[in-house]
Amino acid sequence: MxxxxxxxxxxxxxxxxxxxxxxxxxxxxxxxxxxxxxxxxxxxxxxxxxxxxxxxxxxxxxxxxxxxxxxxxxxxxxxxxxxxxxxxxxxxxxxxxxxxxxxxxxxxxxxxxxxxxxxxxxxxxxxxxxxxxxxxxxxxxxxxxxxxxxxxxxxxxxxxxxxxxxxxxxxxxxxxxxxxxxxxxxxxxxxVLADPTATQLAARYRFADRLVTTGRGYAYPTARETALKLMETSYLSALAFSGADLLHGPLAMADPDVPVLAVVGDGPGGKAMGEVLGRLAERRADVLTVGSGAAPANAVRIPTPRVDERFSPLLDILPLQQLALSLAIARGEDPDAPRGLKKVTETL
Missing domain, CATH: 3.40.50.10490 (Glucose-6-phosphate isomerase like protein; domain 1)
Structure with missing residues (x-):
């Protein structure tokens, strides 16, 4: 083979x-x-x-x-x-x-x-x-x-x-x-998997040194998983915060040079992200939103289908996986075999 x-x-x-x-x-x-x-x-x-x-x-x-x-x-x-x-x-x-x-x-x-x-x-x-x-x-x-x-x-x-x-x-x-x-x-x-948007956006983040991912409620696990995928495949410093936590001290790191990937649906969790997106806009942050929720005028957006918020994590993570894959390849890495990683965690 x-x-x-x-x-x-x-x-x-x-x-x-x-x-x-x-x-x-x-x-x-x-x-x-x-x-x-x-x-x-x-x-x-x-x-x-x-x-x-x-x-x-x-x-x-x-x-x-x-x-x-x-x-x-x-x-x-x-x-x-x-x-x-x-x-x-x-x-x-x-x-x-x-x-x-x-x-x-x-x-x-x-x-x-x-x-x-x-x-x-x-x-x-x-x-x-x-x-x-x-x-x-x-x-x-x-x-x-x-x-x-x-x-x-x-x-x-x-x-x-x-x-x-x-x-x-x-x-x-x-x-x-x-x-x-x-x-x-x-x-x-x-x-969602047939949409080429995430793959096309990889070049936008090729030279990023660090990123922030964020979401609230059911979207927060998606933000955390996205940060992990970016760290383990592209070796980026990616930090995940709930939208509520981001509004405290971590907001200070948001600026045009630190991309923010925000998972925003149209349920209660997505609506709770409104203030977060507003504050990011005030800081002129480079924002990419993923999900079915509304995005601010200055943000890049990857839309996903509107479903009950409970089901959104099964769709929202897909383009973010594609982004991690394409970004790793653009940076000359092999996401199939990240350096120093094994499939089974053996910590005791």
Whole structure:
């Protein structure tokens, strides 16, 4: 088999995401619904997600969903509290969810093991049903993404988003309107991926030294994942802030020489970005907005389809992945194999 050129693996992974959505809606929904029914029966008093890297951003999205849609207090666990400091918190009646593409991270496996011993119900969300994390957890959800070619995660990230979305919504109960909108996502994703705007914009940021990404609510995980992709593929100094946090001290770094990538939908989170965009305009910042929300007159924009804000992260991240891919290649890098990175995080 011919060796792939720089970025060809990541490009193929990115292109397969619409099919990944369709696969989860078809083959994945029934097993996810079965896990959701079990969670509903257990009635956890709170939920803790534990993850690393890209999966941590998917977990953050799920945390927003769980609190907003299910009304259950939710947080992100600090694995080092258990693996480094030996903490043994009281987790009776909690649901602890480990999110990991490989399922091979020792620290996450240890957190889930300790949580189960401490009385928690445990769930693993992975792309590998035979992994140590899936084996140690009481329940498992397979995100069905298939083998990912590039080290930088793309299709496994969006598969985690979709699986976690279906999990939470199935606990609540997916009505006909939501099911119809979910069924539109694969085709909408194909349309977003066919838009060349993100690729064309890569040259605009080729010589940037640093960037800022920002968003609020459901868009905040997208901002964080975008910053990570830019750092690990183009070696840019990319800082992610919620829109609310950006309005404090970090706003001082915004100027025409520091591009800002803002994820802006037309739901409550996107509307809450209005003041942020206004303040950035006052500072004459170089702003690129991604999403279905309105953009200020001075901003460059990559539009995405208008959907319920819960579903926007599955579309908004796609052009930002394309931007990271094209920017890395423009800067002479190979995003398939970022320097010094491995697919499995082995921190303990």
């Amino acid at each position: 011919a060796e792939l050129g720089p970025g060809e693996g990541m490009a193929t992974d990115v292109a397969e995401q619409a099919e990944g959505y369709a696969r989860l809606l078809d083959a994945g929904l029934a097993p996810i619904a079965a896990v959701s029914r079990r969670i509903a029966e257990l009635k956890p008093r709170f939920v803790l997600f534990t993850a690393r890297g890209t999966s941590d951003h998917a977990a953050l999205f799920a945390a927003y969903l769980t609190e907003i849609r299910l009304g259950i207090p939710t947080g992100l666990a600090s694995p080092s509290a258990i693996t480094v400091y030996g903490a043994r918190p009281d987790l009776r009646d909690a649901l602890v969810v480990g999110v990991s593409q490989s399922g091979g991270s020792p620290d996450l496996t240890e957190v889930v093991r300790v949580a189960r011993d401490a009385g928690a119900h445990t769930l693993a969300v992975t792309n590998n049903p035979d992994s140590p994390l899936a084996d140690i957890a009481e329940m498992h959800v397979d995100v069905l993404a298939g083998k990912e070619r590039a080290v930088a995660a793309t299709k496994t990230y969006t598969a985690e988003l979709m699986a976690l979305l279906l999990l939470v919504e199935s606990v609540r109960g997916i009505d006909a309107a939501d099911r119809a909108e979910l069924d539109r996502l694969p085709e909408l994703a194909r349309g």
